[in-house]
Amino acid sequence: MTLLSGKRILLVIGGGIAAYKVLDLVRRLRERGASVRAAMTKAAAEFVTPLSVASLTGGKVYDDLFSLIDEAEMGHIELSRDADLVVIAPATADLLAKLANGLANDLASTLLLATDKKVLAAPAMNLRMWLHPATQRNVTTLRKDGVLFVGPNDGDMACGEYGPGRLAEPLQIVAAIAAALESDTAIPLPAGLARGAGAANGALAGRRVVVTSGPTHEPIDPVRYIANRSSGKQGHAIARAAAEAGADVALISGPVNLPDPAGVQTKHVETAREMLSAVDAALPADIFVATAAVADWRMAETGESKLKKGGNGAPKLHLVENPDILAAIAQRNHARPKLVVGFAAETDDVLAHARKKLEAKGCDLMVANDVSAATGIMGGDTNTIHIVTREGIDSWPTLDKDEVARRLIARLARELTA
Numbered sequence: 001m002t003l004l005s006g007k008r009i010l011l012v013i014g015g016g017i018a019a020y021k022v023l024d025l026v027r028r029l030r031e032r033g034a035s036v037r038a039a040m041t042k043a044a045a046e047f048v049t050p051l052s053v054a055s056l057t058g059g060k061v062y063d064d065l066f067s068l069i070d071e072a073e074m075g076h077i078e079l080s081r082d083a084d085l086v087v088i089a090p091a092t093a094d095l096l097a098k099l100a101n102g103l104a105n106d107l108a109s110t111l112l113l114a115t116d117k118k119v120l121a122a123p124a125m126n127l128r129m130w131l132h133p134a135t136q137r138n139v140t141t142l143r144k145d146g147v148l149f150v151g152p153n154d155g156d157m158a159c160g161e162y163g164p165g166r167l168a169e170p171l172q173i174v175a176a177i178a179a180a181l182e183s184d185t186a187i188p189l190p191a192g193l194a195r196g197a198g199a200a201n202g203a204l205a206g207r208r209v210v211v212t213s214g215p216t217h218e219p220i221d222p223v224r225y226i227a228n229r230s231s232g233k234q235g236h237a238i239a240r241a242a243a244e245a246g247a248d249v250a251l252i253s254g255p256v257n258l259p260d261p262a263g264v265q266t267k268h269v270e271t272a273r274e275m276l277s278a279v280d281a282a283l284p285a286d287i288f289v290a291t292a293a294v295a296d297w298r299m300a301e302t303g304e305s306k307l308k309k310g311g312n313g314a315p316k317l318h319l320v321e322n323p324d325i326l327a328a329i330a331q332r333n334h335a336r337p338k339l340v341v342g343f344a345a346e347t348d349d350v351l352a353h354a355r356k357k358l359e360a361k362g363c364d365l366m367v368a369n370d371v372s373a374a375t376g377i378m379g380g381d382t383n384t385i386h387i388v389t390r391e392g393i394d395s396w397p398t399l400d401k402d403e404v405a406r407r408l409i410a411r412l413a414r415e416l417t418a
């Protein structure tokens with residue numbers, strides 16, 4: 001008996017190159033005891049045959065809004081409601097746009113508008129289509145309307161580009177379906193599942209969370225800068241998880257190659273000083289999570305012109321200390337966030353350094369991790385962390401950064417109400 005046993009899924013298949021993957025999704029769902037009814041768009045039938053879909057679902061495939069026979073057998077309204085969950089996979093840019101704008105000019109879009117069930121969308125498209133402001137606007141609207149999302153994942157695209165836009169893997173979609181069916185609680189959720197309006201009941205509903213993420217860049221001259229290897233993946237995942245848990249989230253991001261998380265107000269900055277003033281502007285908040293790898297030093301002065309090679313050897317770089325954002329916020333007397341969380345990225349004596357840092361900065365919780373090159377944590381997709389508090393140390397297994405984010409947010413939500 002699995003969570004999916006006896007559940008009825010209405011699968012709306014859109015016309016994308018990833019449509020073939022839904023054949024595997026259907027198989028996985030049926031293996032787990034769910035029944036699947038499929039509706040396909042006209043474009044979907046260009047990518048995968050209705051016959052293949054019918055063979056795998058073991059039933060009729062619906063594709064025509066104006067079919068007298070279908071309407072007599074099961075009207076489109078009944079079809080849209082006779083399910084426990086509606087899943088759109090692949091959710092094309094076109095289907096998302098239609099649903100965000102209330103268009104219903106074929107069977108798939110009509111079902112999506114007529115349903116009274118939760119809708120889970122698994123988008124898949126070229127990364128430029130996904131990152132296009134119109135698509136992002138539609139996704140934001142749909143999240144607000146309560147549509148759940150799984151993926152898209154980063155990766156190689158059929159068109160030869162790399163980035164966000166790949167359909168979530170079938171098992172990832174299965175996990176998202178199980179979570180969507182299971183309950184209305186915000187945490188934990190499987191990778192990539194955003195909660196949309198359901199987040200109104202989330203563990204951080206009504207709370208404000210400010211997160212910093214990524215590196216800072218400190219100019220040496222107009223063309224060179226001091227940087228570090230932080231990718232921003234962990235900080236962005238924390239901002240996303242907080243939003244999924246219903247919080248009002250401000251993300252202050254240094255220069256990263258990541259899309260802004262949907263449903264999060266994101267402010268882009270370059271330097272440590274800009275980051276501090278953006279954090280100041282984003283406060284007050286209930287929780288402040290300082291994930292960013294802020295440069296410790298900057299140039300005392302940066303000139304207007306590029307440093308030139310001369311006969312006098314390498315230039316001496318005169319560095320001064322940057323403001324300590326974590327300490328500045330943790331040691332505030334006025335309007336200090338109730339929970340201030342720091343990250344200690346260390347290459348040796350990780351726990352000892354983290355304990356020292358917890359005291360020195362005055363924060364409530366330190367997330368310690370070993371970022372020496374061999375761990376692959378900086379820039380990678382997984383993280384192995386230790387939560388260091390005055391009460392003790394809690395070491396977590398290696399988890400993907402989304403899962404670390406969700407567990408951390410769940411813990412912070414508990415501490416906030418403790």
Ligand SMILES: Cc1cc2nc3c(=O)[nH]c(=O)nc-3n(C[C@H](O)[C@H](O)[C@H](O)COP(=O)(O)O)c2cc1C
Binds near residue numbers: 015
């Ligand atoms: C080869 C090919 C691949 C396509 N792949 C995608 C895709 O992955 N995602 C997407 O949103 N649109 C994709 N499109 C465009 C859609 O098929 C097109 O927007 C269509 O109108 C979508 O219809 P539907 O939303 O009713 O399924 C592709 C088009 C072609 C010709």
